[in-house]
Amino acid sequence: QVVLVESGGDSAQAGGSLRLSCAASGITLGSGCMGWFRQAPGKEREGVIVVDSGGTTRVNIPVEGRFTISQDNHKNTIYLQMSSLKSEDTAMYYCAAVCSTPQYGWWTVKEPGKFRYWGKGTQVTVSS
Numbered sequence: 001q002v003v004l005v006e007s008g009g010d011s012a013q014a015g016g017s018l019r020l021s022c023a024a025s026g027i028t029l030g031s032g033c034m035g036w037f038r039q040a041p042g043k044e045r046e047g048v049i050v051v052d053s054g055g056t057t058r059v060n061i062p063v064e065g066r067f068t069i070s071q072d073n074h075k076n077t078i079y080l081q082m083s084s085l086k087s088e089d090t091a092m093y094y095c096a097a098v099c100s101t102p103q104y105g106w107w108t109v110k111e112p113g114k115f116r117y118w119g120k121g122t123q124v125t126v127s128s
C-alpha cells in the first residue's frame with residue numbers, strides 16, 4: 001500500500017518561511033514524476049514545483065525564486081522549502097508521486113490527473 005504523508009503546514013506571516021515534508025511508504029521515490037501541488041478555496045488544484053519524468057524540476061511562475069524542492073533518498077522524503085511567503089500562497093499543499101505515463105515538460109507534468117498517488121495535504125495559511 002502506497003502512503004504519502006505531508007507535514008509542516010502552519011500559519012505564517014507574509015515574508016516568512018516554512019518547510020513542508022512528504023514521507024513516502026510503499027514506494028521508493030525516484031528521480032522523477034513527483035512534486036508538490038496546492039489548492040486554495042474555490043480554486044482548482046495547481047502544480048507548484050514538480051519534477052518531471054526526465055528528472056527536470058519544473059516551477060510554477062508565481063513561486064519561482066521563492067520555493068524549492070529537495071529530496072532525502074535515505075528517508076524516502078521530499079521537501080518543499082517556501083520562503084518570502086505571500087498571502088496568495090495560502091492553500092492546502094499536497095505531494096504527489098508516480099505518473100501513470102511518463103511526463104516531460106511543465107505543461108504536462110503540472111496536471112494533477114497525471115499522478116497516481118497523493119497525500120492528504122497540509123494546510124499553509126499566510127497572513128499579511
